[in-house]
Amino acid sequence: MTFNQQQVQFNGETLAIEPSQTVSAFLESQSVAGRFIVVINDEVVPKANWDQHAIQAGDQIEIMSPISGG
Amino acid sequence: MKASNWTVYGQELGSRLFIGTALYPSPKVMVDAIRASRAEVITVSLRRQSANQANSGEQFWQMIEDLNCHLLPNTAGCYSVKEAVKTAHMARELFDTDWVKLEVMGDSYNLQPDPFALVEATKVLIEDGFKVFPYTTDDLVLCQKLAELGCEVLMPWGAPIGTGQGLLNPYALKTLRERLPELTLLVDAGIGKPSDAVQAMELGFDGILLNTAIAEALEPETMAYAFADAINAGRLAYEAGIMPKRDNAKPSTPTLDQPIWQQHG
Numbered sequence: 001m002t003f004n005q006q007q008v009q010f011n012g013e014t015l016a017i018e019p020s021q022t023v024s025a026f027l028e029s030q031s032v033a034g035r036f037i038v039v040i041n042d043e044v045v046p047k048a049n050w051d052q053h054a055i056q057a058g059d060q061i062e063i064m065s066p067i068s069g070g
Numbered sequence: 071m072k073a074s075n076w077t078v079y080g081q082e083l084g085s086r087l088f089i090g091t092a093l094y095p096s097p098k099v100m101v102d103a104i105r106a107s108r109a110e111v112i113t114v115s116l117r118r119q120s121a122n123q124a125n126s127g128e129q130f131w132q133m134i135e136d137l138n139c140h141l142l143p144n145t146a147g148c149y150s151v152k153e154a155v156k157t158a159h160m161a162r163e164l165f166d167t168d169w170v171k172l173e174v175m176g177d178s179y180n181l182q183p184d185p186f187a188l189v190e191a192t193k194v195l196i197e198d199g200f201k202v203f204p205y206t207t208d209d210l211v212l213c214q215k216l217a218e219l220g221c222e223v224l225m226p227w228g229a230p231i232g233t234g235q236g237l238l239n240p241y242a243l244k245t246l247r248e249r250l251p252e253l254t255l256l257v258d259a260g261i262g263k264p265s266d267a268v269q270a271m272e273l274g275f276d277g278i279l280l281n282t283a284i285a286e287a288l289e290p291e292t293m294a295y296a297f298a299d300a301i302n303a304g305r306l307a308y309e310a311g312i313m314p315k316r317d318n319a320k321p322s323t324p325t326l327d328q329p330i331w332q333q334h335g
Contacts, residue, residue, distance in 0.1 A: 035131040036164070066134070
């Protein structure tokens with residue numbers, strides 16, 4: 001981690017990212033693609049807000065994907 | 071001949087079978103079985119991607135998109151109101167539907183729904199604009215409470231999930247049908263073989279939700295055909311009007327003008 005990076009939890013693992021990164025920029029940096037939603041600190045971040053929502057230090061970011069179900 | 075169409079939360083459907091997407095031996099077998107079932111509604115779920123499984127849901131998503139079915143996301147694995155409500159909101163965002171198969175379990179051994187949490191979660195989700203399909207026990211009073219909250223559809227169990235035991239309490243299911251005539255009722259869980267589905271449909275249930283009985287058959291695609299035909303047959307029988315049971319025999323061949331040596335009593 002460089003001096004100005006911040007730590008977040010991403011899918012259960014600790015990650016250092018650039019400060020004030022938007023959700024869109026973060027997803028691009030992690031090559032997240034396909035059908036998914038973003039949940040930060042247990043709250044869904046709607047896709048319409050991805051370009052504005054800035055990730056904060058300590059955030060828990062989760063990517064939720066479709067799976068089979070009964 | 072095909073049974074009548076029906077409506078679920080305003081959506082007209084032809085098939086009366088909702089089918090799950092889990093437990094199949096391969097994705098291809100799943101797709102073939104779902105197509106054979108002629109189901110128009112499939113159940114799906116969601117999970118957190120693990121760090122080493124990025125984009126793992128994409129293949130599954132492509133397959134279910136190609137099936138062109140209505141999606142019914144579930145809240146499987148939830149044991150509290152908070153978990154279930156949170157999962158439902160995530161599912162709405164992920165699958166772009168306000169339908170939710172609400173599961174709030176109370177017991178991990180037989181996966182029995184928690185009736186108290188189910189009522190509470192249903193209330194919250196209906197206020198949040200969801201169309202709730204509660205997975206419930208066959209308890210009449212619980213089902214009445216869920217209906218009072220605004221559920222148009224109820225999904226009582228036939229038996230615990232995955233047991234294939236059939237309808238363990240036909241009396242309770244029959245009572246639900248008689249006492250809640252305006253509600254759409256599906257038997258969800260416990261169906262093991264097509265005759266179980268026929269029994270439920272002959273009781274007047276509107277549909278069947280199942281997964282394991284098809285997915286774990288030796289030949290899922292063939293079993294899917296069997297269930298589709300069975301459910302249609304059961305519904306046709308209900309619509310045709312089933313004769314009442316009698317205690318005494320009644321000859322089906324006319325007895326008038328029989329020869330004297332064939333007249334008895």
